[in-house]
Amino acid sequence: MDNRAIGIFDSGLGGLTAVKELRRLLPNEHIIYFGDTGRVPYGSRGRAIIQKYAMQDIAFLKQHDVKLILAACGTASSALTPQQTDCIGIPYSGVVLPSAQAACAATVSGRIGVIGTSATVRSGAYGRAIRSIRPDVHVFGNACPLFVPLVENGFIQPDNEITTKVAEQYLLPMRKEQIDVLILGCTHYPLIYSIIDRIFESKVTLIDPGREVARWAQGYLAQHGLLGEGDGRCEFYVSDSPEGFTETAALFMGENIKSDVTQVDIDAISELAL
Numbered sequence: 001m002d003n004r005a006i007g008i009f010d011s012g013l014g015g016l017t018a019v020k021e022l023r024r025l026l027p028n029e030h031i032i033y034f035g036d037t038g039r040v041p042y043g044s045r046g047r048a049i050i051q052k053y054a055m056q057d058i059a060f061l062k063q064h065d066v067k068l069i070l071a072a073c074g075t076a077s078s079a080l081t082p083q084q085t086d087c088i089g090i091p092y093s094g095v096v097l098p099s100a101q102a103a104c105a106a107t108v109s110g111r112i113g114v115i116g117t118s119a120t121v122r123s124g125a126y127g128r129a130i131r132s133i134r135p136d137v138h139v140f141g142n143a144c145p146l147f148v149p150l151v152e153n154g155f156i157q158p159d160n161e162i163t164t165k166v167a168e169q170y171l172l173p174m175r176k177e178q179i180d181v182l183i184l185g186c187t188h189y190p191l192i193y194s195i196i197d198r199i200f201e202s203k204v205t206l207i208d209p210g211r212e213v214a215r216w217a218q219g220y221l222a223q224h225g226l227l228g229e230g231d232g233r234c235e236f237y238v239s240d241s242p243e244g245f246t247e248t249a250a251l252f253m254g255e256n257i258k259s260d261v262t263q264v265d266i267d268a269i270s271e272l273a274l
């Protein structure tokens with residue numbers, strides 16, 4: 001048993017989809033969430049900046065003596081190198097490998113689509129992870145840069161016309177590739193799950209990266225005797241004003257946030273402090 005917290009971060013609110021799943025699977029775990037709301041989006045930036053931001057986020061979580069760190073962000077997960085994640089010094093997972101494993105297990109046709117931010121798709125990280133598991137699989141990638149701002153601004157209703165139009169633009173070409181599995185390679189995208197599902201006429205298995213990393217965490221903690229038996233409290237930290245966070249987070253997580261939200265000066269934390 002280990003009652004230390006699980007540390008989890010994202011560039012903004014998307015990682016809360018992983019928190020939601022963690023709370024469902026592991027209700028006794030203490031969770032510390034950091035959302036870099038002052039610097040979102042990461043996905044339109046260059047790799048070196050994303051790496052720096054992600055390492056600062058990790059250094060912040062490490063200050064809280066967490067037992068495990070999860071990058072609930074496709075962009076950060078894709079940008080970090082194994083050399084960087086090896087330096088963290090405590091167990092870590094991003095969303096890429098757990099999502100790739102789920103996609104490989106689900107595909108029958110061997111044709112998998114991956115959508116994500118521009119940085120994620122450019123990195124090719126999901127494709128590499130998929131091919132390391134199933135070299136025979138064909139991977140089709142497409143960047144969907146407008147999805148994150150649409151989600152962050154609450155354009156997530158299943159019948160939202162603007163998001164539906166944007167999604168058609170991004171996804172109809174991919175439908176022609178006859179994929180049978182689609183990785184929603186950014187943790188914001190499950191918030192528009194039904195819009196994406198409708199475009200594929202519910203014929204494609206959609207992989208939710210937040211859910212997959214939460215499942216991975218459950219397996220890892222159980223296997224290593226690290227499961228917690230606490231009260232399941234959540235602490236939330238953000239890098240912009242916490243105003244409005246509670247309401248939007250409640251929408252993302254499907255439950256009310258009872259704890260306070262604290263603002264952090266993330267720029268003051270050195271990424272070299274690991």
Ligand code: DGL
Nearest residue numbers: 014041042043074075187
């Ligand atoms: N949730 C992040 C991801 O999974 C959002 C990316 C962004 O900040 O652009 O990629």
